[in-house]
Amino acid sequence: MGMARRELLAKCMALGVVASTTNLLPSALAAAWQQNEKSTRTPTPAAELGPFYKRLAPGNGELRAPGDAGMPLVVAGQVYSSRGELIPSAVVEIWQTNHEGLYDNDGYHYRAKLITPADGKYEFSSVMPGHYPARVCQHIHYLVSAPGYHPLVTQLYFATDPVFEGDPDKNFTRDPLVTSRELVRPVTLVGDPKAIHAAVKFELVLEAL
């Protein structure tokens, strides 16, 4: 596909259909175009804020306390702009239920407010959230903000959720609040068999104001 597109551009330039105002060769221009296309990212789809957002969560990514019930979970990713630039100092707020599907509204268990370093990375360790009453899917809430970008309110879902019966492509709409298949992320089991945990990669892409 890439070569075909490059050849097409070169032919168009040769035919005068496309004119270049730079001194770049067609091949260099096409490569730059390809690179630009590769780095462009689609903004993360938004989803409902949900009823139990809480301000002033701690900045600690260790959400799981020793002895907490539930499958240990590590979620990691990076925060990008839709132009593919990493966003430092982005604020990633997350909140979820415990293993039994209950939010901690009195305290801040399973809540965090993380700030991305220069490479835009974030990571937190938690447990796989339970099924909240009146809600179909397991989910983790996100509120991501950074100066110069629209705040992103979204949710992370898990491809292993029994609700999807192993086929999230087909079944992700079983929860009417799942706004996009993209928000249902694959889950990898990693680590020593005696200390196994689930791992999920969830990249976040913000739109500029």
Place this chain on the structure above:
Amino acid sequence: MSGRARGAAITASAALLCALAAQAAQAQDVRKLSTFSTTGKIVVVSVCGKSGFVAGLIRGGSIAVWQLPSGKVASSWKSAEGVSSLACSPDGKWIALGRSDGTVEIADIAGKPARTLAAGHGDVTDVAYAPDGLLLAVSLHEKPVQLWNPVNGSRVAELETDFSGSTGMAFSPDSSAFATSDADTTVRVYDRAGKLKAKYTDLLLEPFAIDFLPNGKEILVGGADDTLTILDASNAHLSRQLPKRPSPIFGAIALPGGHSLLSLEIDAATLAKFTVVLWNLGTGAQRELAIDGAKIVGYGQLSNGQPVLFTADSDASLSMWSVPD
């Protein structure tokens, strides 16, 4: 007056006092006034001011208007698909229907469309008329509220949030002010032109419900912190908080007498069981009211000022309850 006559008079007076006391006690209790049959499950109702009507949205998109307190159907019609919210004008002449495509249709009480407001994209989750009927608040899913002129169909203002939308909205009794409880945990107070006048930012959790007290000088807020918070409407400063409840408060109603409040609460663990609590505003005393039904779908007053709550029952019916004030 003879001793016997005096004794009889005292007995009669005592009986009268007992009867009055019993009547007063009865008035203090919640009572189911009537149950209306409906053609389907009720989603929401809106009391049309004190005009003697209540309008309801029935699952599937039917609209019905009933006379109060008889429950006689005044009009009914099948709306186009996608109606998600409803408000009746205080004069009982107009119905605003919020749709899932971001529009609001204004129809007369018989269902004849008058105009359509293009508020934006997404579900219109709530609509509310100002008490004077000259402003219509439109809440879109996850977006800030808009104020519209329902008479000429023009947008007056688009309000603001830091992120997400509003969870509750209320006009002051004299229609001069408007307040929103917002998902970004802020309470904002605007003038009727939509100019922000004050905001309260000290809540940690989302507020879910808001109302003005009848004097228009204070604002009542309830939410995920299980607490009723009272703010000064002029500057949004904290006036006081009532004792914390065990469950999130999704409805907060200032009763018309100015002495009592209602909080509507839901069990956070199950999201199924609701509780209605009557509060004495002066003392903070609270009492749970015995109201059953699948869901609370509306609140308003009868023509005589009696406050009433509406519940959708598990079958196709709507119940109206008087609540003490």
